[in-house]
Amino acid sequence: MAGAATSSRQRSKIAPYLMVLPALAYLAIFFVVPFFSLARTSLSETGGSVFMPTMEFAWDFGNYIDAFVLYRDQIFRSFGYALVATVLCLLLAFPLAYVIAFKAGRFKNLLLGLVILPFFVTFLIRTIAWKTILADEGWVVSTLGAVGLLPDEGRLLSTSWAVIGGLTYNWIIFMILPLYVSLEKIDPRLLEASKDLYSSAPRSFRRVIMPLAMPGVLAGSMLVFIPAVGDFINADYLGSTQTTMIGNVIQKQFLVVKDYPAAAALSLGLMLIILVGVLLYTRALGTEDLV
Amino acid sequence: MTTQAGAAVAAAAQPTPKAKIVKPRRNWADLLLRIVAGLVLLYLFLPILVIILFSFNKPAGKFNYTWQGFTLDNWLHPFKYPPLTEALKLSLNVAAVSTAVAVVLGTLVAIALVRQRWRGQSAVDTFLVLPLTAPEVVMGAALLTLFLDFSWPAGYTTILLSHIAFEVSFIAMTVRARVRGFDWTLEDASLDLGAGPTRTFFKITLPLIVPGIIAAAMLSFALSLDDFIITYFVSGSTVTYPLYVNAAVKAAVPPQINVLATAILLVSLILLAIGTLYRRKKFVG
Numbered sequence: 416m417a418g419a420a421t422s423s424r425q426r427s428k429i430a431p432y433l434m435v436l437p438a439l440a441y442l443a444i445f446f447v448v449p450f451f452s453l454a455r456t457s458l459s460e461t462g463g464s465v466f467m468p469t470m471e472f473a474w475d476f477g478n479y480i481d482a483f484v485l486y487r488d489q490i491f492r493s494f495g496y497a498l499v500a501t502v503l504c505l506l507l508a509f510p511l512a513y514v515i516a517f518k519a520g521r522f523k524n525l526l527l528g529l530v531i532l533p534f535f536v537t538f539l540i541r542t543i544a545w546k547t548i549l550a551d552e553g554w555v556v557s558t559l560g561a562v563g564l565l566p567d568e569g570r571l572l573s574t575s576w577a578v579i580g581g582l583t584y585n586w587i588i589f590m591i592l593p594l595y596v597s598l599e600k601i602d603p604r605l606l607e608a609s610k611d612l613y614s615s616a617p618r619s620f621r622r623v624i625m626p627l628a629m630p631g632v633l634a635g636s637m638l639v640f641i642p643a644v645g646d647f648i649n650a651d652y653l654g655s656t657q658t659t660m661i662g663n664v665i666q667k668q669f670l671v672v673k674d675y676p677a678a679a680a681l682s683l684g685l686m687l688i689i690l691v692g693v694l695l696y697t698r699a700l701g702t703e704d705l706v
Numbered sequence: 707m708t709t710q711a712g713a714a715v716a717a718a719a720q721p722t723p724k725a726k727i728v729k730p731r732r733n734w735a736d737l738l739l740r741i742v743a744g745l746v747l748l749y750l751f752l753p754i755l756v757i758i759l760f761s762f763n764k765p766a767g768k769f770n771y772t773w774q775g776f777t778l779d780n781w782l783h784p785f786k787y788p789p790l791t792e793a794l795k796l797s798l799n800v801a802a803v804s805t806a807v808a809v810v811l812g813t814l815v816a817i818a819l820v821r822q823r824w825r826g827q828s829a830v831d832t833f834l835v836l837p838l839t840a841p842e843v844v845m846g847a848a849l850l851t852l853f854l855d856f857s858w859p860a861g862y863t864t865i866l867l868s869h870i871a872f873e874v875s876f877i878a879m880t881v882r883a884r885v886r887g888f889d890w891t892l893e894d895a896s897l898d899l900g901a902g903p904t905r906t907f908f909k910i911t912l913p914l915i916v917p918g919i920i921a922a923a924m925l926s927f928a929l930s931l932d933d934f935i936i937t938y939f940v941s942g943s944t945v946t947y948p949l950y951v952n953a954a955v956k957a958a959v960p961p962q963i964n965v966l967a968t969a970i971l972l973v974s975l976i977l978l979a980i981g982t983l984y985r986r987k988k989f990v991g
Contacts, residue, residue, distance in 0.1 A: 428824075430818070431818035431819075431821070431822065431824045431827075432824070434814040434815065434817060434818035435814065435819075435830055437810075437811050437814065438811040438812060438814060438874050438878065439830065439833070441811055441870065441871070441874060442834075442837065442871065442874060445852070445867055445868070446836070446837050446845075446848075448852055449845075449848035449849045449851060449852040450848050452848065452851035452854070452855045453847060453848040453852075456851045456854075456855075507749070508746070510739055510742040510743045511742075511743045511746040511747060513739065513743070514739060514743035518736070518739070518740065524982065526747075528978055529747065529750075529751075530747070530750065531978075532754075532971070532974070532975065532978070533753070533754045535928065535974035535975075536753075536754060536967050536970070536971050537931075537932050537947070537948055537951065537967060537970075538934060538948070539934055539948050539951045539952055539955075540967045541753050541757075543951070543959065544753035544756045544757045545753055546771065547756055547760065547770075547772075548752065548753065548756055550771055550772070552772060584749075584750075584753070587750070616735065637839075641840075641841055642841060642842065644841060645841025645842060645843040645844060646841075646842075646843070646935075647935075648935070652955060661843075662841075662935075665843050665844075665847055666843065666938070666939075669847055669850060669939065670939070679847065679851060682843065682848070683844075685841065685843075685844060686840060689839070689841065690839070693839065
């Protein structure tokens with residue numbers, strides 16, 4: 416029997432390679448090659464007339480410098496907004512994930528289903544709904560105004576906080592789920608043990624729960640931060656010209672202005688910053704266990 | 707949902723066995739925690755309630771942003787705007803075709819990754835995560851430059867090719883997470899007992915991994931249906947459902963958008979309920 420098993424394994428020695436080949440070939444063409452195209456475009460020079468624009472490859476690294484000098488504000492703003500949104504996601508998601516993992520009892524699966532449900536509505540339509548909620552003539556603004564809590568602008572829509580709120584809402588699910596997965600794995604007996612050993616509740620939280628929840632915090636913050644930093648929908652729908660993000664610039668340069676080299680330089684630059692950031696972040700939190 | 711959803715959703719769907727919880731003492735901190743969690747849950751549902759409510763609105767102008775009055779008209783005529791219906795049909799088509807292709811590519815990779823050890827396995831593993839770390843705007847931009855370089859006209863085909871590109875990794879990761887605990891010696895047993903490799907695949911392997919594949923396919927379908935950013939870059943003048951919604955925000959938002967969104971939500975809810983009941987039945991009986 417052992418012999419047969421070995422022979423079946425030997426027969427399939429090249430099988431894994433054959434099995435991954437189609438997908439790898441596909442991703443090579445539609446994931447790797449596009450990045451070469453992007454890099455090539457980012458180093459090209461535009462020329463010709465307005466009506467017959469031409470583009471030629473020229474090792475023009477100036478595109479990167481121009482792009483980053485010109486759009487410095489948007490770049491800083493994108494990273495700032497995404498960072499604040501990630502922190503807000505963490506603060507909001509933690510209590511919910513904690514209650515689902517430890518206190519929900521037989522309602523655990525129901526609650527998980529409820530948490531996922533809103534995200535079956537198209538991302539754009541959810542954002543439009545926030546536009547309705549935060550509208551100047553809406554009840555939120557009038558209530559806050561009556562209580563005197565309205566910010567100085569006298570409105571919520573078209574402010575930085577509206578954009579950050581949108582980013583937070585749209586990606587919070589990617590914080591809740593990994594956090595829940597990490598917390599759910601914690602053996603409740605560890606908490607009892609720490610209590611029996613006269614640890615106070617805050618101390619148990621800091622010394623037992625937080626370290627064990629770290630993989631979830633790490634995965635969740637990256638799953639929120641990466642899409643949030645590149646997003647342009649929330650800034651477009653909920654913000655104003657004062658809240659444009661790097662995604663808005665890339666989108667506009669590619670699809671409206673059609674300055675391909677500048678847009679490509681910005682996209683690739685953004686990708687590189689994110690990769691470096693992810694590396695540093697994983698190092699700092701010291702875990703390799705992603706998702 | 708965005709492409710990054712994959713692993714998170716897949717991982718959350720896996721229950722972990724654990725010890726019995728001793729009934730916790732109720733105190734004010736516990737109560738506060740529950741209240742905060744409840745408020746966060748309410749926050750998650752606030753926009754959804756607004757969407758459902760405004761599907762019954764009788765908008766005065768071109769925009770459906772302020773409450774004017776109750777009507778059932780929108781629900782009685784959900785397909786009043788042919789461009790919206792056409793866009794939704796196109797999106798369903800793209801989601802179905804791209805998922806069908808991506809499921810085949812992704813599942814093969816997932817099985818190869820968990821079934822046995824082989825040289826280069828971890829490199830493939832790392833490579834598969836890469837598409838999930840690129841923000842959609844960068845992925846869309848890269849695909850756009852590819853299609854420009856090769857002068858491919860943007861349209862249905864470029865949308866389809868792009869969707870498959872972001873779905874493959876996603877499906878591979880999800881299926882892999884689901885089939886990790888699978889006992890692959892069952893295949894050997896089947897071969898030992900004289901079944902051929904083809905028969906073994908259809909009788910043993912496939913039935914065991916099918917639930918994982920279905921879950922991955924449903925999530926991939928939802929991702930494709932929902933994708934705006936990548937599609938926006940590679941669509942040319944072709945209009946998918948999210949692209950129609952985006953154009954509507956700038957021109958006129960018919961309440962039918964809310965009706966269709968609520969209908970999609972209801973269908974998802976029913977599928978979710980069927981899935982839960984099916985799983986429960988399998989465990990109990």
